[in-house]
Amino acid sequence: MIRFCLFGSGRMGDLYCEIIARNPDAELVGVINPNxxxxxxxxxxxxxxxxxxxxxCLKHSDVDAAIVCSPTNTHLEIIRQVAEAGKAILCEKPIDLSLERVDECIALVEQHRVPFMVGFNRRFDPTVAALRAQVADGKVGDLNMVLLTSRDPAPPPIGYIERSGGYFCDSTIHDIDLACWITGETPVEVFASGSCLVDEDIGKAGDIDTAMTTLKMPSGVLCHINNSRKAVYGFDQRIEVFGSGGMLQTLNQRDILLSHSSSEATDAKPLLKHFFLERYAASFEQEIAEFISCLASDTPTSVDQNDGKRALEIALACEQSLKEGRAIRF
Amino acid sequence: MIRFCLFGSGRMGDLYCEIIARNPDAELVGVINPNxxxxxxxxxxxxxxxxxxxxxCLKHSDVDAAIVCSPTNTHLEIIRQVAEAGKAILCEKPIDLSLERVDECIALVEQHRVPFMVGFNRRFDPTVAALRAQVADGKVGDLNMVLLTSRDPAPPPIGYIERSGGYFCDSTIHDIDLACWITGETPVEVFASGSCLVDEDIGKAGDIDTAMTTLKMPSGVLCHINNSRKAVYGFDQRIEVFGSGGMLQTLNQRDILLSHSSSEATDAKPLLKHFFLERYAASFEQEIAEFISCLASDTPTSVDQNDGKRALEIALACEQSLKEGRAIRF
Amino acid sequence: MIRFCLFGSGRMGDLYCEIIARNPDAELVGVINPNxxxxxxxxxxxxxxxxxxxxxCLKHSDVDAAIVCSPTNTHLEIIRQVAEAGKAILCEKPIDLSLERVDECIALVEQHRVPFMVGFNRRFDPTVAALRAQVADGKVGDLNMVLLTSRDPAPPPIGYIERSGGYFCDSTIHDIDLACWITGETPVEVFASGSCLVDEDIGKAGDIDTAMTTLKMPSGVLCHINNSRKAVYGFDQRIEVFGSGGMLQTLNQRDILLSHSSSEATDAKPLLKHFFLERYAASFEQEIAEFISCLASDTPTSVDQNDGKRALEIALACEQSLKEGRAIRF
Amino acid sequence: MIRFCLFGSGRMGDLYCEIIARNPDAELVGVINPNxxxxxxxxxxxxxxxxxxxxxCLKHSDVDAAIVCSPTNTHLEIIRQVAEAGKAILCEKPIDLSLERVDECIALVEQHRVPFMVGFNRRFDPTVAALRAQVADGKVGDLNMVLLTSRDPAPPPIGYIERSGGYFCDSTIHDIDLACWITGETPVEVFASGSCLVDEDIGKAGDIDTAMTTLKMPSGVLCHINNSRKAVYGFDQRIEVFGSGGMLQTLNQRDILLSHSSSEATDAKPLLKHFFLERYAASFEQEIAEFISCLASDTPTSVDQNDGKRALEIALACEQSLKEGRAIRF
Structure with a gap:
């Protein structure tokens, strides 16, 4: 039984609490919020x-692990406290928006030797995990290309945008992590292009809402990521891996699997699952399950502080590439 | 909070117990089995x-409702006891294999005025329910045809076959119920054809494993059902409704949504969800939720003893049609 | 070079003339019509x-073969003339609506030893032919079921219905031929059900527009055919073969392969190819090519008078089954 | 009736001759080749x-138009001769590999006022043309992104690679033209990345076989193109257009439309159409038909020398971007 406390009480906090409440190997001892x-x-x-x-919280309860899903700028201080207390940490992405502060987090985690997981939940999605396993099994032969499409159903409030750290650090970071994880490589070159086409207030806030990113891996494998803040047909999440032996593609998901043919159109299907809470529900559950199992068996998590740092570094390079209109080399 | 007891402790008993354990509005007070x-x-x-x-059970606990998923031949006696005790009943299909005994059940339920639901779970599947709602909304215009495909992944043990009441009463009965429910009609003519092509031991046990059934409704709507005890690619569950305005089709479901293209084939997908526990998981949950909500609000269930009787009558007519090689008229 | 004359100048005559005009191994010498x-x-x-x-025609031209696509009731007399002249015959289906007259045709063809092909063009469709080849190759293992869906985009004029010989002899006959051809069997039992749901004038003309047919083969293989005179989404042509090793399904065809996702629906596609001239264009071309190649190499055609007779016999049994409300055994 | 002569007698020459031979409004008067x-x-x-x-050719025949599908380095001289003779020109892409020489071609065409079409055949594919028409009709609302996938089934001989002008000018140029045509824009920024992953001899020849290109349009619309010289599952040709109102996607094409489900996989389909001759057969026919119709009606062609120049300019910028590792701005 792992006793959890949780920092933050927003949408992600609610999700994690619910998963812990249902998990027979977990107990929620506290939720921490100055409010x-x-x-x-x-x-x-x-x-x-x-x-x-x-x-x-520590005064009143035995705690084994903390889930950190408070605002990003609070992560470092929380990680410091939890690491000093010697507790395990599951931290939402991004760890921080500054590489220096991420390095501080890493130093704390390593100094206090606490188990650490970063919340790249999409790796735990059964379909995404099967994709990577089949790539590793050679089902597409030698890798040539990876294409990731990730489009939200609707933009968040401008307040969220302003604190998000920018589109690449907020959103693309998930796809960057998957691209690295699937290929087993870290890019040598990054190029990003972006526009504000969805909501001009996002542009006024200094951000973009439409982005395309190219990653070139040391092996020559090319990765493309495209992101949009608004797909009217639902949360569009697709990965395509292409190689010498063929191609693997993840398919979009729907709650209702019904096809309609009429005098207007044929094989029309319902909208895609609405957003990440619906589409990636299984992945969050799986993520917590792995975290618990790593703590129970004292084994390292499969997605740690270094994965978190790498993805941030690349996302920041995307930002720089966009600003400077040139490819960034590592 | 509804307090449940449950009769029987097989595969279905396990499933219902698990759902009740998870449902915040339900409590499992007892499991009843002479063993x-x-x-x-x-x-x-x-x-x-x-x-x-x-x-x-009654001596030791307060009970509001009983779930009956013991062997079919025990249903009548259990229904008698539970009805006499004035408790609500959720009874697995078929209620009984004899129409006379089903009539006895109905008499008991009506005499003691206990709430009664029969376990035609497939009506509660979100996709099937959406299909019917869209048919009712006129999305296919006036109905012309309904086609139901229901093929199991593998035949059950011969012991199960011997006690099953025959393929039509055991399996086709689900599709018969859906055909009537979707069309809102009860057939005037039934024709069934069957063969033993999957497992010759099923033939030796006097049963068939491959069946095709035609139902003709009073409106002229034609329904086709095909059943097989063995589809090597998984549990094949499809409904197609065709009418003057178009067609609705339910799509098969998979756990992993991945498509593979190679030099052998393109767009190849994983096998279908394995069997009914996997494919219809949501429907059982929904069924229990409706049952609880009907009890809580003192409203009748949407699928009752008369639905159970009707489907059995038609299944028995299929059996007769197969034996006599002629259409059976009602 | 095969020199063709053609009887009849309707839609099918136009189609065959166009194919012959394009075929470098064929020449159209005459079109015969009292009008x-x-x-x-x-x-x-x-x-x-x-x-x-x-x-x-014979007086003025050298003729090798005749294509007979005049009204069905003229076939026998034309076949008599052409057979007596010793020319090859490609006859549209059905050969005749009376089994006795079909037997006369067969006698003429065999007496004069003229090559004969009946126009079951769907066998020559590349996808249908591939389906059968793969079935023969064991891709679905031992056959269990065949399901054929054949729905026209819109009913023909009532005048056509009145001379059509009834829905089974006019339409279902194609599917009956395919069912026999794919399974390699001739049914031992036939059951048909039908309704008039599309156009009440069809009912007034004594015909049906919606039909379901069950064929049982000697091996126990079950076949289902469903037909409708009106599918608003286009010409719906599907075959599904199910067996111990899996399933093969033909897919519907469209001119434009475009998928649309919006806030209303996802993956919506254009309507199906309009009707048989569009959907089966390749099959007619292939049929003529085989006919020419059989004549050139003096080998028998793959679909002859006996296939034509068999399909008619079964179609007539469907009609009888519908009228008498019982299965017809052979 | 348009009288054609044709320069070159390779694969494209054969294709065009066959189309002209079949077209009732065209006549092939000569094929010109020093060999x-x-x-x-x-x-x-x-x-x-x-x-x-x-x-x-001119001495012996009346000629209205010339089709130029000889090696690229001969185009300029041929265009000079044909333009000076005042005949219409249909020139394969690319017009030339040097912008200066393309400008010479354009000057000749304009000086002699001869009708000119460049062979961007894919615009004439019925599905691609329908895509663009629906984009123009607002079916995806305001454009946000265009994604083009174009992967050949197998690399050409090294001899071809050496004379091809490089992957971008040989292959990507088609996708560049489509991106501009669909968006109605010309990019302000281009970035390209490439690798040699398919065949190391291509690398030795100084070329790449795997490429990703990003185009940014003045409106902010982002375009992605990915190309590979080898897709083992067939000629992979997909276009996806994403906008404020939804998404349009072209679907890959197959000769046989058959789906196979077994204990290994479900819904597996045959390989894609083999290569451009098969996949784009209709487009070449349509291209010639438009060319003939423009000549007959004395109207300008829809894809002219300026389209040819624009696509080359962008392809050359891709090459420069790859070499210099930076985005190229226009």
Whole structure:
């Protein structure tokens, strides 16, 4: 039984609390938020106690691990406290928006030798995991290209955009991590292009909402990522891996599997699953399950602080590439 | 909170116990099986106590409702006891293999005015339910044809076949119920054809493993059902509704949504979901949820003893049609 | 070079003339129709001369083969003339609507030893032919079921219906031929059900427009055929073969292969190819090519008078089954 | 009736001759090749006479138009002769590999006011043309992204590679033209990345076989192109257009439309159409038809010398981007 405390009480906090409440090997002992009523909303539904600080929490409860899904700029300080207390950490992506601060996090984690996982949940999606396993099994032969499409159903509020660290660090970072994980490589060259085509307020906030990224791997494998903040037909999530032996493609998912043919169109299907909570529900569950199992068996997690740092480095290079209109080499 | 007891401790019993254990509005108070160790296997995992008889159960616990998933030939006696005790009943299909005994069940249920639901779970599958809702909404115009394909991944043990009541009463009965439910009609003519092509032991046991059934509805709508005990590519479950305005088709489901193209074939996908526990998982959950909600709100269930009787009558007519080589008229 | 004359100058006559005009191994020498202006419409476009009678045609031209696509009730007399002249015959289906008259045709063909092909063009469709070849190659193992869906885009004029010989002899006969050809068997039992749901004038003309047919083969293989005179989404032509090793399915065809996703629906595709002229264009070309190649090499055609008779016999049994409400055994 | 002569007698020459031979509004009067026996191979099959030079051809025949599908480095000289003779020109892509020489061609065409079409055949494919028409009709709303996948089934001989002008000018140029044509824009920025992953001899010849290109349009629309010289599953040709109102995707094409499900995989389909001759057969026919119709009606062609120049300019910028590792701005 792993006893969890959780920092933050937003959408991700709610999701993690619910998964922990359902997991027979996990217990939610506390939700930590200086804004106590907000923490209580979660403890009222999922159990555990609301605390204003980690110290409070430690005073009242035995804790094995902390889930960090508070705002990104609070991660470093929380990681410091939790690492110093010697507890395991599952930290939402990005660890931080500054590479220096990420390095501080890594130093803390390594100094205190606490288990650490970064929340690249998509790796745990059964279809994505099967894709990578089949690539590793040689089902597409030698890799030539990876193409990732990731388009949200609708843009977030401008307030979110402003604190997001920019489109590449907020969104593309997931695809960057998958590209590296699937190919088993880290890029030598990055080029990114971007536009504001969805919502001009995003542009006014200094961000983009439409992006294309090219990663070139040391082996010569080429990766393409395209992102949009708004796909009216649902959360569009596709990965295509192409190689000397063929191609693997993940398919989009729907809640209802019904096909309609009429005098207007044939084989029309319902919209895609709405967004990441729906599309990646299984992945979050699987992520927590792996985290618990790593803690229980004292084995390292499969996606750690270095994966978190690598993806951020590349996302920041995308940003630089966009600004400078040139490819960034590593 | 509805307090459930459950009769039987086989595959279906396990499934229902698990769903009840997870449902915040339900409580499992007892599992009833003269073979107590078998009942204890379930109570050890899902809570509640094991009882050798319903009387024992009533002595020790408050019970609101009974789930009946013991062997079919025990249903009548159990329904008698539960109805006399005034408790609600969720009974697996078929209620019984004899129409006379089904009529006895119906008489008991009506005499004691207990809520009753028969386990035609497929109606509660989100995709099947959406299909029917869209048919009702006129998405295919006036109905012309309904085609149902239902093929199991592998035949059950011969022991199961021998007690199954025959292929039509065991399997086709689900499709018959859906055909009636989707069209809103009861057939005026039934024709069935069958063969033993999958496993000759099924033939030796006097049954068939491959069947085709035609139902003609009063409106002239024609329904086709095909069944097989063995589809090597997984549990094949498709419904097609065709009408003056077009067609709706349910699509088969897979756990992993991955497509593979190679020098051998393109767009090859994984096998279908294995069998009904996997394919219809959501439907069982939904079925229990509706049952609980009907009990809580004191409203009738949407699939009752008369639906159970109708489907059995038609399944028995299929059997007769097969034996006599002629269409059976109602 | 095979010199063709052609009887009839309707839609099928036009199609065959066009194919012959394009085929470098064929020459159109004459079109025969007592209504000469109608014949001239074809010869003006495709070459050859218009004749009022076969005798006229023979007087003026060397003829190797005759294509018979005049009204069905004229087939016997034409076959008599052509067979007596010792020329090869490609006859549209059905050969005749009376089994006795078909037997007369067969006797003539065999007495005069003329090459004979019946126009079951669908066998020559590349996809259908590939399906059968793969079945023969064991790609589905031992056959268990064959399902054929054949739905026209719109009903023909009532005048056509009245002379069609009924839905089974006019339409289902194609599917019956395919079922026998794919399975390599001739049914021992036939059951047909039918309704008039598309156009009540069809009912007034004594015919049906919606039909379901079950064929049981000597091996126990079960075949289902469903037909409709009106599918608003285009000409729906599907064959599914199911066996111990899996399933083969032909896919519907479209002129434009474009998929549309919007806030209304995803993966919506254009309507199916409009009707048989579009969907089966390649099959007619292939049929003529085989006929020419058989004549050139003096080998028998792959689809002859006996295939034509068998399909008619079964279609007539469907009609009888519908009228008498019982299965017909052979 | 348009009288054609044709320069070159390779694969494209054969294709064009065959189309002209079949087109009732066209006549093949001559095939011009200094290597006369090579020209005769075509005239033996499709009619017309073989000539060693354009002068010879003009001496013996009336010519309305010339199709130029000789090696790229001969185009300029041929265009000079044909333009000076005042005949219409259909020139294969690329017009030339040097922008200066393309400008010379354009000057000649404009000076002599001869009709000119460049062979971007893919625009004439019915599905591609329907895609663009639907984009223009607003079916995807405001454009955000265009993605083009174009992968050959197998690399050409090294001799071809050496004379090809490089992968971007030989292959990507088709996709560049489509990207500009579909968006109605010319890029302001181009970035290309490439590798040699398919055949190391291509690398030794100084070329690449795997490429990814990003085009940024003045409106902010982003385009991605990926190319490979070898897709083992057939000629992979897909276009995806994404916008504020949804998405349009062209689907790959197969000769046989058959789906196979077994214990290994489900819905497996045959390989894609083999290569451009098969996949784009209709487009070449349509291209010639438009060319003839423009000549007959004295209207300009829809794809002219400026389209040819634009695509080359962008392809050359891709090459430069690859070499210099930076984005090229226009």
């Amino acid at each position: 106590l009523p907000s923490a209580r909303k979660l403890t009222d539904r999922y159990g555990g106690r609301a605390f204003a600080s980690f110290d409070d | 107590l160790p078998s009942a204890r296997k379930l109570t050890d995992r899902y809570g509640g106590r094991a009882f050798a008889s319903f009387d024992d | 000469l202006p109608s014949a001239r419409k074809l010869t003006d476009r495709y070459g050859g001369r218009a004749f009022a009678s076969f005798d006229d | 006369l026996p090579s020209a005769r191979k075509l005239t033996d099959r499709y009619g017309g006479r073989a000539f060693a030079s354009f002068d010879d």
